[in-house]
Amino acid sequence: MQAKAVTVGIPVRDLERAVAWYRSALELGEPDLRPMDGLAEFNLGPFWLQLALAPELAGTAGISVNISVDDATAEHRRFTEMGLQVTPVQRFEGVVEFFELIDLDGNAIGFVTELG
Numbered sequence: 001m002q003a004k005a006v007t008v009g010i011p012v013r014d015l016e017r018a019v020a021w022y023r024s025a026l027e028l029g030e031p032d033l034r035p036m037d038g039l040a041e042f043n044l045g046p047f048w049l050q051l052a053l054a055p056e057l058a059g060t061a062g063i064s065v066n067i068s069v070d071d072a073t074a075e076h077r078r079f080t081e082m083g084l085q086v087t088p089v090q091r092f093e094g095v096v097e098f099f100e101l102i103d104l105d106g107n108a109i110g111f112v113t114e115l116g
Contacts, residue, residue: 006047008065011054013105015040018051021104025084059106066110072097075111091115 012018019031019040031040031051038053069075072089076099079086085102092098094116100108 007041007050008047009050009052010065010103010107010109011057011060011105012051012103012107013053013055013058015051015053017104022049022051025079025082025101025103065107066098066112069111069113072099072111072113075099 010018015038022028022042023030026042026044026049028042028044032043032048033039033041035041040051042049076086076089079101087100087102087108089097089099092115096115097113098110100110102108
């Protein structure tokens with residue numbers, strides 16, 4: 001199988017609040033698509049981020065999103081300065097640096113930088 005694209009779906013309680021939060025946190029413009037009521041999608045290059053209105057699923061375990069970035073520590077600092085909720089940076093020497101950004105609904109989005 002050769003995947004052409006990846007879409008990461010994140011359930012949220014309030015779509016418009018979530019869109020505003022993700023736009024601010026990830027420095028995004030308006031959603032690239034709103035294919036139907038209750039969905040907003042951002043084209044992030046290597047993958048699509050889809051926010052889906054699903055209050056009953058928002059913040060529950062099971063979602064796993066990790067975004068590779070050039071400098072996880074710098075992103076952590078930026079999110080912290082914005083007053084957003086983040087976990088401490090974990091560093092596994094020679095392997096990765098990793099932390100999670102927690103959205104309004106309790107969903108955790110991992111940010112990782114490969115080391116070495």
